[in-house]
Amino acid sequence: MKILVPIKRVVDYNVKVRVRRDGGGVETAGVKMSMNPFDEIAVEEALRLREKGIATEIVVASIGVPQAADTLRTALAMGADRAILVQSEESPEPLAVAKILKILVEREKPDLVILGKQAIDDDMNATGQMLAGLLDWPQATFASRVEKTGDGLAVTREVDGGSETLSLTLPAIVTADLRLNEPRYASLPNIMKAKKKPLETIAATDLGIGLTRRLTILSMAEPPTRKAGVRLASVAELVEKLRNEAKVI
Amino acid sequence: MTALVLLDAEDGTIPQTARSAIAAAASLGDIDLLVTGSSGAIDAAAASAAKIPGIRRVRTASGEAFAHGLAEPLAALLVALAPDYDHILAAATAIGKSTLPRAAALLDVQLIPDVMEVKDAETFVRPIFAGNVLVTLRSSDAKKLLTIRTSSFDPVPAEGGNTPIEAVTPPDYQEKSRFLSAEHSSTERPQLESARVIVSGGRGLQSAEGFRILEPLADRLGAAIGASRVAVDSGFVPNDYQVGQTGKIVAPDLYIACGISGAIQHLAGMKDSKVIVAINKDEDAPIFQVADYGLVGDLFQIVPALTAALG
Ligand SMILES: Cc1cc2nc3c(=O)[nH]c(=O)nc-3n(C[C@H](O)[C@H](O)[C@H](O)COP(=O)(O)OP(=O)(O)OC[C@H]3O[C@@H](n4cnc5c(N)ncnc54)[C@H](O)[C@@H]3O)c2cc1C
Numbered sequence: 231m232k233i234l235v236p237i238k239r240v241v242d243y244n245v246k247v248r249v250r251r252d253g254g255g256v257e258t259a260g261v262k263m264s265m266n267p268f269d270e271i272a273v274e275e276a277l278r279l280r281e282k283g284i285a286t287e288i289v290v291a292s293i294g295v296p297q298a299a300d301t302l303r304t305a306l307a308m309g310a311d312r313a314i315l316v317q318s319e320e321s322p323e324p325l326a327v328a329k330i331l332k333i334l335v336e337r338e339k340p341d342l343v344i345l346g347k348q349a350i351d352d353d354m355n356a357t358g359q360m361l362a363g364l365l366d367w368p369q370a371t372f373a374s375r376v377e378k379t380g381d382g383l384a385v386t387r388e389v390d391g392g393s394e395t396l397s398l399t400l401p402a403i404v405t406a407d408l409r410l411n412e413p414r415y416a417s418l419p420n421i422m423k424a425k426k427k428p429l430e431t432i433a434a435t436d437l438g439i440g441l442t443r444r445l446t447i448l449s450m451a452e453p454p455t456r457k458a459g460v461r462l463a464s465v466a467e468l469v470e471k472l473r474n475e476a477k478v479i
Numbered sequence: 480m481t482a483l484v485l486l487d488a489e490d491g492t493i494p495q496t497a498r499s500a501i502a503a504a505a506s507l508g509d510i511d512l513l514v515t516g517s518s519g520a521i522d523a524a525a526a527s528a529a530k531i532p533g534i535r536r537v538r539t540a541s542g543e544a545f546a547h548g549l550a551e552p553l554a555a556l557l558v559a560l561a562p563d564y565d566h567i568l569a570a571a572t573a574i575g576k577s578t579l580p581r582a583a584a585l586l587d588v589q590l591i592p593d594v595m596e597v598k599d600a601e602t603f604v605r606p607i608f609a610g611n612v613l614v615t616l617r618s619s620d621a622k623k624l625l626t627i628r629t630s631s632f633d634p635v636p637a638e639g640g641n642t643p644i645e646a647v648t649p650p651d652y653q654e655k656s657r658f659l660s661a662e663h664s665s666t667e668r669p670q671l672e673s674a675r676v677i678v679s680g681g682r683g684l685q686s687a688e689g690f691r692i693l694e695p696l697a698d699r700l701g702a703a704i705g706a707s708r709v710a711v712d713s714g715f716v717p718n719d720y721q722v723g724q725t726g727k728i729v730a731p732d733l734y735i736a737c738g739i740s741g742a743i744q745h746l747a748g749m750k751d752s753k754v755i756v757a758i759n760k761d762e763d764a765p766i767f768q769v770a771d772y773g774l775v776g777d778l779f780q781i782v783p784a785l786t787a788a789l790g
């Protein structure tokens with residue numbers, strides 16, 4: 231089985247982002263960038279499927295600025311076989327990303343695409359489902375467990391009331407949730423080896439896909455910050471405040 | 480203008496989250512509701528939906544394909560109904576988040592997820608970066624597909640309407656995924672998304688056993704129980720208890736955070752609560768920066784004392 235894992239370069243999850251003075255975007259100058267945490271989980275799951283003898287080849291792909299190549303190298307150092315960078319001036323909207331991924335899928339013919347359930351910058355939680363729709367493939371979002379069955383997959387998903395298990399025919403789309411696995415770190419020798427693994431670059435504009443944004447940002451703002459309240463000395467004081475000041479109990 | 484709201488119907492009842500999604504459609508013209516389910520469950524669900532006031536019509540689609548909220552047949556159904564609508568909405572629940580993007584791609588529309596405010600028919604506010612930034616967007620798509628952050632909209636009433644119900648014939652659907660089983664965490668408590676009070680625990684509870692110290696307090700307050708990611712990852716409680724950027728987004732009147740440090744990913748899910756109480760032994764824990772009331776100390780003493788003091 232061949233697996234494609236799309237990965238996104240995002241602001242590191244430890245960074246508290248700030249809106250730029252002009253309100254036109256967030257401050258990214260000098261900010262640490264990393265692989266989207268859910269995509270690390272997606273890569274790890276692909277590696278585990280290969281270690282179980284189920285997957286044969288793992289291709290990672292990213293759509294974005296030239297520096298996304300560094301993120302792809304990280305995935306190669308984790309153990310992916312090959313990488314494709316679809317270079318664009320910025321990360322396009324999920325619909326355009328899904329259209330580009332569809333072209334990659336038609337070219338690479340993977341049996342399974344594992345994506346992160348959401349990118350932690352735009353939090354759209356959309357790309358995997360959109361790709362599944364465009365390809366007319368079955369989808370299992372928010373996966374916490376993936377198992378190969380006879381001719382398909384059994385995927386356990388985290389849903390609102392607990393979890394549920396679906397069976398999917400292949401080819402299929404899976405999006406990774408936090409508890410699917412714990413991703414490995416790349417070892418130093420593997421980081422060295424990754425430098426020699428193939429990384430192909432394609433220009434997004436050569437794919438003939440409209441990248442025009444459907445959503446225009448009118449403004450960005452930081453939400454009103456809560457101010458710290460008071461420290462109380464005793465439980466009795468807390469009960470009094472909740473009853474008489476906040477009136478919530 | 481006409482809007483269609485896809486409802487998650489659970490055992491014949493319409494959850495509060497769905498009624499919040501309807502509230503978000505209030506300024507978007509006439510509202511139709513879409514109820515789906517197995518042939519056995521559809522009538523009860525449709526009857527509940529018909530009681531919601533201010534609705535033009537309730538449309539129903541039933542059959543085995545719709546019994547478990549699978550995204551593939553639901554998205555195909557939305558695509559078939561789409562010509563009748565300018566806006567298609569659903570609550571940002573597991574079903575809404577799985578279905579709407581799929582339908583949007585099929586309609587060549589860029590989905591607008593997690594809408595917190597409807598400014599006008601094409602302008603919406605949504606959170607990015609774990610809610611640290613709110614972005615106002617205008618969509619140039621002819622049709623708009625939205626998922627709704629339910630904690631941002633007061634639900635419409637459940638009763639008072641008498642809307643006509645009309646069955647639609649779903650498009651042919653070729654099965655690609657099949658429901659095998661579900662493990663629902665059973666609880667008598669209110670659901671996190673609709674609870675007025677939430678008692679939430681983190682790594683500070685130490686174990687599944689330790690976590691149970693929150694139960695008498697939650698019982699006393701009629702509260703739902705929530706948790707941080709660490710508490711879920713460590714197996715203290717099931718996954719559906721998680722509050723945060725990647726868990727549930729809640730905004731109760733009262734949120735009591737016990738042994739939770741207050742990481743941005745956790746705050747993303749609860750910082751819109753009306754009143755926040757933090758109980759933590761580390762006086763520098765970031766949770767105190769958002770808490771209205773803080774108690775510094777050992778939760779294993781404070782929580783039972785609080786339960787007792789509430790009488
Ligand atoms: C300079 C700049 C300007 C921007 N302007 C706008 C704007 O005007 N309007 C606007 O709405 N947004 C804007 N954005 C945000 C951009 O459109 C987002 O990247 C987009 O909305 C994607 O959402 P998401 O990453 O949350 O997708 P999600 O659907 O949350 O991502 C889920 C998964 O899809 C895969 N994936 C997503 N993106 C990629 C990718 N690029 N490559 C490979 N895999 C991927 C990953 O596996 C990921 O885990 C801008 C961004 C930049 C950098």
Ligand SMILES: Cc1cc2nc3c(=O)[nH]c(=O)nc-3n(C[C@H](O)[C@H](O)[C@H](O)COP(=O)(O)OP(=O)(O)OC[C@H]3O[C@@H](n4cnc5c(N)ncnc54)[C@H](O)[C@@H]3O)c2cc1C
Nearest residue numbers: 681682683707708723724725726738739740745760761778
């Ligand atoms: C991509 C991504 C997504 C994430 N999504 C989420 C999410 O949705 N929700 C979420 O919660 N987290 C999420 N996280 C994890 C988040 O970053 C934190 O790791 C997590 O919230 C910490 O949980 P915690 O507060 O329980 O544990 P800790 O940070 O370890 O805090 C434990 C606290 O308990 C206190 N404590 C210990 N013992 C006692 C005692 N006896 N009495 C009183 N206080 C005590 C300590 O002082 C400490 O402040 C995410 C992380 C990533 C990378």
